[in-house]
Amino acid sequence: MSVRVIDAPTDSALARRFGLERTLTLVARLREVGILLVLLAVVAIVTIQAPLFFSVSNFEQILLNVSLIAIVAVGQTTVVLTRNVDLSVGSMVGLVAFATGDLLKENTLGVPGAIAVGCLLGLGLGAFNGLLVAVAKVPAIVATLGTLYVYRGLDFLVAGGKQVSAIDLPRDYLGIATSSVLGIPTLIVAAALIALVAAYLLRNSGAGRELYAIGSNPAAAEVVGIPTHRLIFGAFVVCGLCAGIAGVLWGSRFGSVNALAASGLELQVIAAVVVGGVNIFGGSGTVIGAVLGAILLATIENALRILHLSEFWLLAIDGAIILLAVGTDAAIRGYFQRILTRTGRR
């Protein structure tokens, strides 16, 4: 319907709206700061209850536990930003972990060779997801639910009931997880590097900008000629690669791999992404937020163990945090939306 607007907003209304705009931007940035504050609060409370919690070695332990999840969360964030989701990440990590372990056991390619093959396998699995979603147009949630089972099935097929144990694995491979760079465990450094590079690329590259545009307004992205399907395919490939990297590191971190490795990981990863402020409907959020989300969840898990609380509490609190994070988001969005509407934006 074509309509006639009678009065333009007054200057004071405009000024108020601009003030609001700044607040909105601030809130968006504060999202990461908010998670940090919650994290600090958790640390403070648990430290008072159990001083043992506050030690360098414990924090190192938490970060080690987070490192692999964080790497997968980086890939997942890339996919979620485009309004998609990858449910198959746990199976991809598991399949890559076992395949890499198997190669290392035979030790025909050497450690670097096995790692390269593992990463490429992850990339390929991601590309297959990407084909299903971007080319065959299967909704991501269905496509990756399918590959969750397919990839896990392949894992079982390859494993055939066996497992790769620490004694089968080369010493220098197992050494990756225990080594450190400048006193910081290598796994933590690797995760931090991957997250920082991804954050930088998403923020500053043309393709990164376009990924956000696709998630934020697909129709507008299409109209400006953004190759939407190619980019969504790319996001799934990146996600597969991240799962692949986590997969090749899995055996080193845990010493043994069986066909059930990393099952259920997808839910932990999605929880981290959502708690980290990445909009599940795409278009907003950052990799840094997702990593902070993973750290927060792992810290709480660690704290509960130290406080000797039961597993039930762990699950319940994780759930409550997800609801809280999403609820806060919705409330803030709704609040500002109302104010914007009131000041006359159509």
Add this chain to the structure above:
Amino acid sequence: MTEISPVLQLTGISKRFGAVQALIDVDLDLIANEVHALVGENGAGKSTLVKILAGIHRPDAGHLELDGHELVLSGPAAARHLGIAVIHQHPNLFPDLTVAENVFAGRLPRNRVRGVDWGRLNRAAEKLFANLGVKQRVSVPVRGLSVADQQLVEIAKAFSLDARVLVMDEPTAALSGREVQRLFTIIRQLRGRGVAILFVDHRMEEVFEIADRVSVLRDGRHVITAPISELTPADAIRHMVGRRLETLFPKGQAPIGEVALEVRGLSRSGVFADVSFQVRRGEIVGLAGLVGAGRTEVARVLFGIDHADAGEILVTGKHADIKSPTDAMRLGIVYVPEDRHEQGLVLDFSISANVSLPIVHRLSRLLMIDRAQEGRLAADYSKQLQVRSTGVNQAASGLSGGNQQKVVIAKWLATKPTILLLDEPTQGVDIGAKAEVHRIISQLAAQGMAIVLISSELLEVLGMADRIVVLHEGRVAAEFDRDEASQERIMAAATGQAEA
């Protein structure tokens, strides 16, 4: 006319949406055994009035009376139960349920064990269709029925509730000629049974075929109600367009150059057919027509979003193969879409990110966006188009409608186009910003751009365009030069009237 008390009477109805006054003090009465046609331009307020009758909107002022009793419609269900049935342009049915289930949705007959009594349901539905004089199997799913048949399901549903007032919102828009005649037979039959019918349409020949009385709305106001015999189609059109005291926004002087864009016999089946026109550099060609005439659809094909089945597009005299927006942009064609929220802006993005979006790779060095250059570019265009903001880093969501539209235009100008397709560029924009948008369009033409301007506002087209191509039901109905065009002639062509 002798005093017959109306079934439904509307008095002084006004409705405002935010800053937009959609209806002002409208009176209308519907009488039993009568078809009352409601006509008006796009945006005259017809749909708003229909929605008030349907109980979807509540009027801000004025009142409705049913049989002389004041009526407050608390919602669509209330309207239905009071016997006011509204058939919307697009039937609103459950495609996977059967015809009978749709007719009795929400009140299926039950058997002794509270299950659905299928026998009774189907017999009741069959009886309804028999009463309408229509053959229709009632146990088939609605999916797969033609739009015309789906409308009949809606009508049957209305009469299962003993509707006394039937409101039809552009019911013929999607029907073929034969289907229209079948619908008219049914309408006449219902009229004979005492139903008061409001027939909202803008096709003059249909209105004059079916209606007993006609009312005209213009800019949300009631202009005239007259028996059909006292009015000619030309009169009705004159009332629709009226003479408005509004500033025209004339196009400035621009040298007209060679042909930049030519369309020959362009067709897309079911949408538009055999559309041909030319646009020269420095020229603004207006595409006029009613909503649904195929104007936006032509623009979408020119920009490569949709594809033509037949015909040819030539850019600067050479055959152009446009398969995607990227192809179109390479040829210098850009499209500023009608709905800036749906297709134009990324609201979460800043002004500069929106402006740079189509050329973000050109602004990048070693894959990384050159922020300084991006900011300069956005600042330049913001200044040129006078975007009012706190700065180029402000999110687009916080801008007013007019300023958002300027950002969308800036985005496309950044691609340095030679052919600009503008779809309703001033829709929902306040008067001040509208004049600015017109000034900008005029400047762009003066710089040698070839511009296609799609607009439902006749005065905008008349003021801005050098030539006006009028579409009617997907075909070119007329083409006028600036000095031979008038509101009446455009509206006559747009409503399917031959030249008077």
